[in-house]
Amino acid sequence: DSGVTQTPKHLITATGQRVTLRCSPRSGDLSVYWYQQSLDQGLQFLIQYYNGEERAKGNILERFSAQQFPDLHSELNLSSLELGDSALYFCASSVLGTGGDEQYFGPGTRLTVT
Amino acid sequence: GQNIDQPTEMTATEGAIVQINCTYQTSGFNGLFWYQQHAAEAPTFLSYNVLDGLEEKGRFSSFLSRSKGYSYLLLKELQMKDSASYLCAVRAHLNTGFQKLVFGTGTRLLVSP
Numbered sequence: 001d002s003g004v005t006q007t008p009k010h011l012i013t014a015t016g017q018r019v020t021l022r023c024s025p026r027s028g029d030l031s032v033y034w035y036q037q038s039l040d041q042g043l044q045f046l047i048q049y050y051n052g053e054e055r056a057k058g059n060i061l062e063r064f065s066a067q068q069f070p071d072l073h074s075e076l077n078l079s080s081l082e083l084g085d086s087a088l089y090f091c092a093s094s095v096l097g098t099g100g101d102e103q104y105f106g107p108g109t110r111l112t113v114t
Numbered sequence: 115g116q117n118i119d120q121p122t123e124m125t126a127t128e129g130a131i132v133q134i135n136c137t138y139q140t141s142g143f144n145g146l147f148w149y150q151q152h153a154a155e156a157p158t159f160l161s162y163n164v165l166d167g168l169e170e171k172g173r174f175s176s177f178l179s180r181s182k183g184y185s186y187l188l189l190k191e192l193q194m195k196d197s198a199s200y201l202c203a204v205r206a207h208l209n210t211g212f213q214k215l216v217f218g219t220g221t222r223l224l225v226s227p
Contacts, residue, residue: 042217045215056208056214102162103159108155
């Protein structure tokens with residue numbers, strides 16, 4: 001158990017819908033990262049927040065957005081969902097904000113878009 | 115940009131030794147991580163190298179050659195529970211002053227009795 005929690009564990013929704021994924025980092029970690037993992041691809045970095053502020057952006061679509069709240073939990077919002085958005089979404093946390101230290105991953109949310 | 119290559123799949127026998135290679139091309143390189151990921155589970159940290167050489171941690175060792183853009187993960191005395199995907203991840207400086215981890219697609223290792 002890494003100490004990072006994610007909810008929900010599974011999510012099934014239809015195309016065009018909007019969903020929100022939630023992540024709580026390990027106690028003491030200020031950075032939160034979001035990753036997408038599809039069957040045929042590796043972990044794709046989406047976005048990083050540090051202490052409430054966006055720090056780095058990866059391959060995040062404009063239909064996706066995220067935020068980190070004062071209590072350091074983070075939410076990833078996915079809208080206008082497409083079939084290709086079906087994937088495992090992982091949240092990770094780390095102590096530092098530089099983006100280069102060891103990251104601890106949550107159990108993931110499996111999103112299925114039908 | 116970054117480019118990371120790993121074999122897609124490898125097989126080995128219980129008790130044997132296996133070496134998983136990773137080659138990378140990246141600007142702003144500042145370290146390499148190896149993670150283990152069991153099917154549909156969270157990746158877990160295995161090792162980290164930033165200087166050339168070998169880092170040993172129990173049955174697992176990781177090697178880095180920065181000049182060659184090459185790393186390997188060595189697993190000794192293989193156990194059935196080692197069947198998993200092994201992800202190579204490169205840490206790279208961004209022009210914003212921060213860093214990010216870029217993951218390879220992973221090597222699926224199957225350990226048979």
